[in-house]
Amino acid sequence: MYTLENVTKTYRQKERTIHALKDVSLSIPTGQLVAIQGPTGGGKSTLLQMLGALDRPTSGRIALGEADLSGMPDTKLGRIRATEIGFVFQGFNLIPTLTAQENVETAIEPLGVAADERRRRATEALASVGLGDRAHHVPSELSGGQQQRVAIARALVKEPDVLLADEPTGNLDEQTRDEIMDLLEGLHRDRGLTLVIVTHDSAVARRAERRLHLTHGTVTERA
């Protein structure tokens, strides 16, 4: 699925150069559940952004299947994100003025799906995360766990190949965390999704098939 070869990412921050990723090489096979851990500022989120086609490496090559993401123009990267990659964020990132149903629909808006079909798929996605009865509530009327379920439904409605989750349980209590992880594991298992989770939480990381550790921009495998 993913192939990274000597990926480096540097940022200029005022006078300083930040080396977020240093010569990272790895591959992630299709259908694998990978957890990425590491200290804050270690490069976890940067790596996730590279995998999510949100940013390009400063040097090196990153490929999703046959598509080389490192040299792709913005419009094509946007298309890849719209069709193949689902995102789940720590802060849920729902649009506050839209209902749960409408938030889920935003994910298939770029695909040019007809309105009726869009509504049907969004309703199904919400039902699959157990929120069929909350479709017409705005985010402020939902709990943190429910909001994250809406975010997961939004990520899944386009039926992506990859689901990238950045601290998906970071804002949730333990019980809700476990519910969300159960949901993600189930989707990974049932749909054969490639699932990459960035987390500080070892309890979450332990549920992954593979654990990577990122410190100072360098990746190491953990048993």
Added chain:
Amino acid sequence: MFFTYLRRELAGRRRQTAIVAVGMALAIALVMIVNAVSGGVRDAQAAVLESVYGVGTDLTVSQAPTAPGEGEGPSGGVRFEFGQDDGATDDDGTTALSNSRLTAGPGSSTFDASTLDAVLEVDGVAAASATLSLTNVTFDGELPQRPTDQAAGDQAASGDAGAPAPGEGGAGGGFGGGNFDVTSVTVTGVDPAAEAIGPLSAVELADGRGLDSGDAGEYVVVLDAEYATTEGVAVGDAIELGGTEFEVVGTVTSTSADAATASNAYIPLDVAQALSGMDGQVSDISVQAASASDIPAVKADLEEALPDQTVSTQEDLAASVSGSLGSASSLISSLGLWLSIAVLAAAFLIAILFTIQGVTRRTREFGTLKAIGWSDRRIVGQVAGESLVQGLIGGAAGLALGFIGIAIINAISPSLATTSSPLAAGAEGAGGPGGFGGGGPFAAAQETTEVVLNAPVTLGVVALAVGLAVVGGLLAGAIGGWRASRLRPAEALRSVA
């Protein structure tokens, strides 16, 4: 999705929507009102000018009055001379005197009628017509019997225009209780064949008929209807002008309800010239250009061809309209315009700043949408759409507010006083000037007319309001959208992580 998102955003951010809409509404309403009032003032000016110079007159040729040369007597005065047999003396020795003189109009200067031919030869002149502005002054009074035997000589009583002014109101003066009335009537000599241009082109026939080519040399007169009513004269009656009887063949009113016609009486030009002793003289030539775009060129050519005359365009003539109408015009063209621009700029700025602030506040939202595959164009469209609708809401409110403001102005109908050029001194000269010194009251014979100001609501005003709303909304949306499109999804998500 576009409209759902748009509707939810505007409804969810009511305060911002309301502030932007109110700002736009106030600005648009102000622009509408200023524009409508400005149109009203323009109409009022045009009405006044048309009543003076006639419809279709693009230029006028006149001659500025010149100061009397050395050794010349005072000009512009009216001299009445009565012979021994002119008065009728009754039993108690009181002598009744009456005399009427037709003289050059006050403040006007005449020039040779051949100038008209020179005007017609200029390229771009479609039509031209000469007029002679005159004033008919009538002296009417009684002289009592002199108490002593001073009554010697030829008994000629002379009401000399150069004499000290005895008083005002057309009465008084004289000696030993004499009683004089001096009344004046403005008379314009017009070419009876020229209907399309000149003073008579701006009038409507109220009764009888107008002058036609067959009236040349005839003692016929067309009266201003208002003047005819005041004097109790009707079509078919006779009035005396310059000591000669004229048959009233028609009465006319101004095409503008707000202004009187230019003159009390209109007589054939050749008759006017003969009776006033100004054969071959005219005071004004009305000129119509072949096309509006030719006016500057025609003016230049006329000035070259007629170095001794003054050539004025309608714009120049507009400058002669003063009083509160002139003040309103300058107030609107300066303060009103700049105030509108300032308020409009402020409203646009508010809309732009709020849109930019909205984009900044929604950084994570737009970053997320980009992360899930929304294109830059789709996001710019969303932001621009929201701004446009905010602008249109403001535009609709501004339109309503503007209509209310204009309706209030029209309900109040403020009247503006306008003072126009001497030729406009057409109304009531009667009642007698305050004495006959040096033509004094006539020299400044400018007519003050009350013009009711109406603020017309035109399609242009409505289009302006809607156009401004669209422009304001699109401008704010374009700038806000541009900001949103520049957000890189990774940075947008990182900045709020």
